[in-house]
Amino acid sequence: MPLNLFGRKASKGVDYKARLEHKLYLARExxxxxxxLADCALKTVPAGxxxxxxxxxxxxxxxxxxxxxxxxxxxxxxxxxxxxILDIHSNYFVQLPDEIGHLKNLRVLxxxxxxxxxLPESIGRLDKLHILNxxxxxxxxxxxxxxxxxxxxxxxxxNNKQLKVLPDALAQAKTIKELHVDPHGFTHPPEKIAKLGTxxxxxxxxxxxxxxxxxxxxxxxxxxxxxxxxxPFTDWEEKDKTFQAKILQxxxxxxxxxxxxxxxxxxxxxxxxxxxxxxxxMKTNKGRLLEDLVEQQNKLExxxxxxxxxxxxxxxxxIQQIQEVERTTESVVSQxxxxxxxxxxxxxxxxxxxxxxxxxRLLNMAQxxxxxxxxxxxxxxxxxxxxxxxxxxxxxxxxxxGRVEITKTLLSQQVESDRQLEEMISTQGKAxxxxxxxxxxxxxxxxxxxGALLERSDARSWGLVQQVALVESQLAALTAxxxxxxxxxxxEQVMExxxxxxxxxxxxxxxxxxxxERRQQLLNTLTEMERRRWVVEEGESKDSDFWLRQYxxxxxxxxxxxxxxxxxxxPLLAHYLVLAGVIHCLPFLVRWVNSLTALQSVTDTMLQQxxxxxx
Numbered sequence: 001m002p003l004n005l006f007g008r009k010a011s012k013g014v015d016y017k018a019r020l021e022h023k024l025y026l027a028r029e030x031x032x033x034x035x036x037l038a039d040c041a042l043k044t045v046p047a048g049x050x051x052x053x054x055x056x057x058x059x060x061x062x063x064x065x066x067x068x069x070x071x072x073x074x075x076x077x078x079x080x081x082x083x084x085i086l087d088i089h090s091n092y093f094v095q096l097p098d099e100i101g102h103l104k105n106l107r108v109l110x111x112x113x114x115x116x117x118x119l120p121e122s123i124g125r126l127d128k129l130h131i132l133n134x135x136x137x138x139x140x141x142x143x144x145x146x147x148x149x150x151x152x153x154x155x156x157x158x159n160n161k162q163l164k165v166l167p168d169a170l171a172q173a174k175t176i177k178e179l180h181v182d183p184h185g186f187t188h189p190p191e192k193i194a195k196l197g198t199x200x201x202x203x204x205x206x207x208x209x210x211x212x213x214x215x216x217x218x219x220x221x222x223x224x225x226x227x228x229x230x231x232p233f234t235d236w237e238e239k240d241k242t243f244q245a246k247i248l249q250x251x252x253x254x255x256x257x258x259x260x261x262x263x264x265x266x267x268x269x270x271x272x273x274x275x276x277x278x279x280x281x282m283k284t285n286k287g288r289l290l291e292d293l294v295e296q297q298n299k300l301e302x303x304x305x306x307x308x309x310x311x312x313x314x315x316x317x318x319i320q321q322i323q324e325v326e327r328t329t330e331s332v333v334s335q336x337x338x339x340x341x342x343x344x345x346x347x348x349x350x351x352x353x354x355x356x357x358x359x360x361r362l363l364n365m366a367q368x369x370x371x372x373x374x375x376x377x378x379x380x381x382x383x384x385x386x387x388x389x390x391x392x393x394x395x396x397x398x399x400x401x402g403r404v405e406i407t408k409t410l411l412s413q414q415v416e417s418d419r420q421l422e423e424m425i426s427t428q429g430k431a432x433x434x435x436x437x438x439x440x441x442x443x444x445x446x447x448x449x450x451g452a453l454l455e456r457s458d459a460r461s462w463g464l465v466q467q468v469a470l471v472e473s474q475l476a477a478l479t480a481x482x483x484x485x486x487x488x489x490x491x492e493q494v495m496e497x498x499x500x501x502x503x504x505x506x507x508x509x510x511x512x513x514x515x516x517e518r519r520q521q522l523l524n525t526l527t528e529m530e531r532r533r534w535v536v537e538e539g540e541s542k543d544s545d546f547w548l549r550q551y552x553x554x555x556x557x558x559x560x561x562x563x564x565x566x567x568x569x570x571p572l573l574a575h576y577l578v579l580a581g582v583i584h585c586l587p588f589l590v591r592w593v594n595s596l597t598a599l600q601s602v603t604d605t606m607l608q609q610x611x612x613x614x615x
Contacts, residue, residue, distance in 0.1 A: 014261075014268065016041040022264065023257075027052065032253050033059035033246075038087070042066040045074030053080055060085035060250065064110070071097055078102040089113045089133070101125035112136050112156070124148035132156070135180070139163045147172035153216075154178040164188070171205035177216050315488075322484050326497070329478050333500050336471065336507060359525055366529060369553050450551045451526050464515040471508045475501065 020040040027035045035049070035058040045068065053061060061083055068091040071077065077099040080086070085108040093114040101122030108131045109123075116137040123129070124145025129152055136159040146155070147169035157163060158180050165188040166181070179201055183194030189204040199215055206213030482497040529550065 014265065018264070019261075020046075022260070026257070026260075027056070027058070030253075032249065033057060034062070034250055034253055035060065036062040036253075036257065037066070038062040039065040042068055044068065045071060047073060048075060050075035050077065050079040053083060057082055059083060059105075059246075061087070063088045063091070065090040067092060069093060071100075081105060084108065084128075086110070096120050096123075098122045104128065107131065109133070119143055121145045127151065130154065135159050141165060142167055142170065144169040146170050149173050149175075151175055154180075156180045158182050166201065166205060168205050168209040171202055171209045171211060171213065174214070175216055176202060318484070319488065322481055322488075325477065325481050329474065329481060330500070332474055333478075333504060336474070337503060362525075363529065363532070365553060366550055367532065369549055370533070373549050451522065464511055464518060468508065468511045468515065471504055471511060475504050475508065478504065 020037065020042070023037055023040065024046075027037075035053050035056075037046070037049070042063070043066075045063065049061075052058070059082060061080065062085075064087045068088065070093070071088075077097065080103050082105055083103055084105055086103065086106060087108070087110040089110045089112040091114055093111065093116055095116060095118060096111065098120045099122070100120060101124075103126060105128055106126050107128055109126070109129060110131075110133040111119075112133045113136040116134065116139060119134060119139065119142070121143045122145070123132070123143065125148070127150050129149055131154045132149075132152065133154075133156045135156045139157065139160040140162045142157065142163070142165075144167045146152070146167070150173075152173050153175055155176060155178070159182065161182075163181070164186055166186075170176075176198065179198040181194055181201070183191050185191065186194040189201055193200050193204050202215075203213045478497060478501050482501065485497065
């Protein structure tokens with residue numbers, strides 16, 4: 001049988017998946033005993049292939065020119081028991097499974113052009129094997145079981161560079177007609193014998209084995225197919241003709257498949273043309289789209305440029321506003337710092353003396369008021385005592401009149417009355433304690449109210465509050481300007497503003513300290529009033545309305561229009577009074593602050609009359 005049946009197919013750039021599906025379809029529908037899966041870029045044998053070969057009674061399985069490394073995956077190899085031709089050349093096999101010995105009807109085995117290093121011993125069980133092509137591999141030795149091949153005729157072992165030895169048992173295969181090896185470098189048989197061809201090699205191996213070699217062409221050598229046959233020569237010719245007919249049939253089938261592949265390639269070519277047309281259309285659309293994108297990009301850049309110009313103009317305007325605010329803030333800070341530095345100690349002493357005199361006057365007024373209310377309380381207490389005495393005498397008379405009548409009842413209820421009396425006494429004690437606690441709490445609240453009113457009526461406290469408010473507002477404005485400059489990254493101006501803010505913060509702390517000291521002085525005044533009260537009331541009944549009277553007296557002693565002035569005072573006027581350092585004198589100026597004409601006509605004499613000294 002010619003070996004060119006297993007020639008390598010040229011690889012074509014086709015859709016291997018479609019090719020595989022097409023070949024599977026042909027294998028199922030075509031009654032020919034051939035299952036062709038060649039050149040389908042397979043990495044593994046598709047599942048169920050061996051079963052399909054058994055069901056459809058396929059005699060030839062073509063798996064050549066794929067990427068196979070194993071026969072696993074297609075099913076059990078014993079399902080290929082009807083197979084006569086197995087072609088797996090041009091793959092990547094490293095070894096063959098031992099189960100290949102189950103292919104009892106195999107006649108042709110082509111494993112050429114792989115990476116086989118060793119052939120399994122089970123090949124010796126392939127009794128019907130005629131042709132074995134193991135060329136172009138990496139074989140190092142040949143199994144001894146090759147001598148058991150009863151019908152082997154052709155063995156091709158060429159292009160196995162590491163193969164240098166043939167087993168002597170190979171001489172037992174009497175039917176070998178062609179044995180192809182590369183004689184160069186052979187050691188057993190020697191190279192010179194290997195060059196002489198098949199007969200010389202078999203003769204050498206037979207001599208080594210100690211048997212007589214007879215060529216299959218000699219008349220005395222009978223083929224195993226002819227043993228026990230009435231006409232062996234005729235039988236062999238018939239089988240050979242049948243086999244040749246099958247080969248021709250396979251060649252025709254191969255031609256049909258090639259035509260089908262050509263038709264498939266034409267279809268693919270037409271499809272590629274259509275795809276090319278679609279790609280050209282897409283390129284045209286892409287060019288139009290790019291032009292539109294460029295136009296939109298230009299419009300967008302123009303719009304961005306306009307927005308940037310507007311933002312730059314807005315930034316310049318904002319910088320001008322910030323600079324104006326900075327100048328105003330700097331002026332106010334300078335005035336405040338000058339005011340704080342230029343305080344006159346003599347003026348402060350005079351103010352302290354005036355405040356002490358005012359406190360003494362308030363204490364004297366409180367003492368007089370207290371004595372007046374005490375006299376009234378004594379008179380009221382005497383009247384109340386007389387009324388209670390009269391009521392008591394009346395009750396005694398009524399008691400004497402009803403005493404006889406209720407004597408018996410009292411005797412029967414004496415025990416119950418005693419118990420109720422004890423409960424009443426206990427309840428009365430609790431109520432009295434609660435009343436005392438409430439009175440004490442109310443008195444503390446009254447004292448706190450007097451302290452709050454005293455602080456609001458105090459000129460110096462009011463002035464300190466106004467100064468603190470002004471400094472806090474300036475600090476807030478300065479902080480806002482500093483944040484804007486940080487955004488604009490004006491580091492030098494930010495440092496200047498930070499120094500000013502520190503100066504204002506120190507001034508604010510000083511004012512808060514003065515405010516706390518003034519509040520403590522007012523609390524000391526309340527404590528002194530409390531002490532004098534207890535000195536006066538020592539040994540006498542406690543006056544529970546003392547703080548109410550003090551509150552009313554302070555409220556009456558305030559200027560009549562001071563409350564209205566606090567609500568209607570012009571903020572700008574208060575601002576200038578703070579800058580001038582006379583905000584604490586505002587209560588003394590209450591009669592003039594609501595009239596600009598009257599305020600402008602104030603003289604030193606008028607100020608001295610309201611206890612404001614000329615500085």
